[in-house]
Amino acid sequence: MTTNGATAAKAKKASPVGSAANWVDERVGLATLAKKQVRKVFPDHWSFMLGEIALWSFVVLLLTGTFLTLWFKPSMAEVVYNGSYDQLRGMHMSESYASTLDISFDVRGGLLMRQMHHWAALIFIASMLVHLLRVYFTGAFRKPRELNWVIGCLLLLLGTLEGFTGYSLPDDLLSGTGLRAADGFVKSIPVVGTYVSFFLFDGEFPGDAIISRLYTAHVLLLPGVLLALVGAHMLLLVFHKHTQWPGPGRTEQNVVGYPLLPVYAAKAGGFFFIVFGITALMGALMTINPIWRIGPYDPSQVTAGSQPDWYMGWPDGALRIFPGWETSLFGFTIPWNVFLPIIVLPGVMFTILLMLPFIETWITGDKRDHHLLERPRDAPNRTATMVALMTFYGLLWAAGGNDVLALVFNMSLNNIIYFMRVMVFLGPVLAFIIARRWCISLQRADENRILHGYETGVIMRSPEGAYAEKHLPVSADEAFTLTARDRDPIMAAPTEADENGVAARKVHLNRLRYKLNQWWYSHNVQKPTAGELEEARHHAEHELAVHQGEIGHSADGHQFDGRSDTQNESPRQH
Amino acid sequence: MSDHTTDVATREPADEPIPNPGLHEHQPRPTDVDEAAEKRAERQIAAFFGLSALFAILFVVAYFSFEIGGEPDLIMGYGASNLTLGLSLGLALLLIGIGAIQWARKLMSDVEIVEMRHPAASPPEDRAIAISSFEAGVEESGIARRPLIRNSMLAALGALGLPLIVGLRDLGPAPGSALAETVWRRGMRLVNDVSGAPIRPGEVEIGQLINGEPAVFFRNDEEGEPLYEGVELNQAKAKAAIIMVRMRPEEITPAEGRENWGIDGILCFSKICTHVGCPISLWEQQTHHLLCPCHQSTFDLADNGKVLFGPAARALPQLPLMVDDEGYLVAQSDFNEPVGPSYWERG
């Protein structure tokens, strides 16, 4: 079938499913909606499934989380433990810790569900990050999808908060230390810090309210917002249709792929089971968060290797490498050493992330719709920007595990910190430069492929003794794919006044914008025009005129596009 | 360099160097043309689903077979229940997924279909109708012509913010001076944490580290109930926890006024880090450095708890010591500064 079933189906005998569908349609008009969506076309590429990992792991979290809520008691009331785990019997601990021990040791499948829930959380946030990188590197966030980018960034932020509130619920020594640190973070906020701390914990740390409050956030408030945002994210995806890679048959005006029913229902539905299954296997084979070994929270105890879960690693790293700066004036203290890395920096980073599509549009002046994806190399500055951000993120993330690095690799803890203090500034700059140049050189390689063909590996020697490698033109498909991208748009240089002498507003801003625009597109290799291509082909003909060799005639550059006769030659299959 | 005469807004087809070759003709898969391959694929997929059902049943068997609790069944040193439940559940789910994917890849039609996109923006007629409808509605409401209604409505809705904000006041008490004090008082004994045993200077050796608490945490009232337990105990502990160390007296350089805060080289410091409040007890006895495991702040206890390295900004507060009549170590007073992380009103 090459259509998507847009013609009406013939009437069939009433089946049970058919009568049910009728019943619903007579009440909600289902068919009008279904007619367009049931055979909706989705393009096929593995990198388009990364967001699905996030979606399905979220569903796994909901299911396993619901299981846990049936036994977990989010209360800080002190109880005496009398469950199965001998090493803690008779100890005073909070009810939330005791109920977590019960789930782990006295509920069949409880430990599995706890572990699946935690592994799924790690995967949920990791996959959102990977999906974000894919979307950014391929330019899928451009108009009309900027709103979806914003929603996605919010999902990442909320997912992180959800994870933090979640792993703090068992009230164990490790997560309790994390809450203690969070209290310190909040206290560092100028003017209102102590009030926020006392309102959050209902008094002095640790109080007896925080676990149940985090529970409400974790089970009700945050999932509610997450579900709504995920729904909006999906709706926009359905409305805009998915982006696709350029290729034969693909244009900015169409989507080429497979229909929702049956192919994507099977693939996406199947992938849900795969995500669920892998999470279950991880829960079976690897221990995560062994709270029985870690022990119940006590404000006078701590463990070496105290880290938050991986997704909070980068702010923790910033906190660790920051120097001890604090200001005291007129009886008031501002602890910059805590406030800047843990309150200000994440806010700034998140804002930058959110604004990336808008910053790029401002610099490029590109207001066109984009539904075809761009290879990272075709947008060197965009790629280099994200590589620099990734380097910054990655260095801080590693700094967050500095004591584990020192222990495992036998390094000096202090030297790691000194190294990081320098590299978080130097590293992103170096990474930006290297990534940008790398992209540009890849673009040049692509241009060579289009204009001069691919290297066949056949070396020919002219009568004078010169060596030359024979090139053959790439296939029409590849040549088209390589040239299916847009030319970079031109921005007019800003003028002081327009042709009627009316003075321009925001002159300095526009000048800055123009400078950035010029720099953004500098060194970009544009695709060749039809004329340049023709010229290159005939140039090849001249080059090979003397190398007739085995083919008996010179290559005229039109070997495989149907314009000249080829007898014993076949292009390389890609 | 190629010419740059293209306008930003348009994409001129004539400028494309290579025309779109169009969709390829569909190339069949073995299952499309070969009956035997198709039947094989069908059987394979059915086998996946069948195997999945088998594992689901194995889950039930494992659930009722293996003991958990204090004496759990083990397989190769791992908890048998978790391992078998997880493996059977995981494989049951995974095989459904694999079966569905194989069905899509091998048997469902993989002829590529084309669907046309539509611009995201609504057509101009729709926009015009929407705008005029909206304007008609606003006009009929008269809100533009009646600023009194509009302003008073905004004031009413805005005023609703007050109950919302004020209603949350009792989330917690005002901080007051709570953060500036601990339970330490003059004459209060220092005891070893967990055991509650008081300490004599003679029992403390050079290089020793003691994780200590105020004795009041281990005392009961007249009815035999602990004076501090539950929430109050934790709240007080979070500020009052201390460590004691003993060094050679000649290695200590006490600040002015602190010369009598130690006893024979025994010094007492707050256990709560001044960075964000983690308890510190990584005492390197030869270097006299105290290292916090959370963010690696390092303090020199021979030099009044000064910060040597790391993100902490302030020295560790010191608790002055003396000896009571029975020879046990006691505090001279509370700390002379707030304990723990910095905050705005700290001074």
Next chain:
Amino acid sequence: MRLLTARLSTRLSRGRRGKYAGSVVMLLGLLVTGGAYAVLAPAQASDEAAAQSTVDDGRALFLIGCASCHGKNGEGISTQAGTQYGPPLAGVGAAAVDFQVGTGRMPLARPGVQAPVKDVVYTDAEIESLAAFVASLGAGPAIPEQDAYDPLAIPEDELNEAIVRGGQFFRTNCTACHNFAGAGGALSYGKYAPALDGVTPKHIYEALITGPQQMPVFSDGVLKPEEKRDIIAYLESVEASPDYGGSSLGSIGPVSEGIAGWLVGIGTLVGFCVWIASSSTRSKKGKP
């Protein structure tokens, strides 16, 4: 008299020029050298018969293996710059020797910020002699009696309570350096608190009372012997516990869990993505 006939010399010279001639010569050389060393080398300490534990035997061993850093009378050696080369041993006690030498930390192979655990060089009898000698230099902690450190000495009905209490002491005094599972932790400038699995109860007790290197001292006066035994009982009991939820991933905490989540979780799932979206085999049979 000719020792070599022409035929024999040809055969030999052919052998000398053969492919493996060099390797054979090397092998012979190694065997000869090694054998000669084994036969002719001065008698190793382990060759001697088990000596009685006297201070003199200890001194003899000390002079060979320890005096170069600690001085002939254990008085310690300082460098010209005034820093410590080997610390003085008067007062460290027999327990310190038993711990340091018994875990292989001493003799130190090379100077550094930390003495790592390595193979034990001396026999038990020799360690006893060394300990006796060092104890004679000055009063210090003695090697503990078995009942002091052996959890088996705890009465059966009190064992679980002791384990629970030991866990509380452990989390208050030990986990800050050694981590919640005793997996070890980093100290400053390349030093570290080592992992505790596999350490014998006697050595744990001795470490607590002697405070080796950066580890603080936990004297019997403050952390009573029974409380130390409780800690040891707790450590033994968790070491004997199974990994309830699967591989413990080193018990390091969220760092290893994050790595596993990324490598195993995201890795396999992205692998599945690539498989799902890959195109199937194409048939060469043409259209039906």
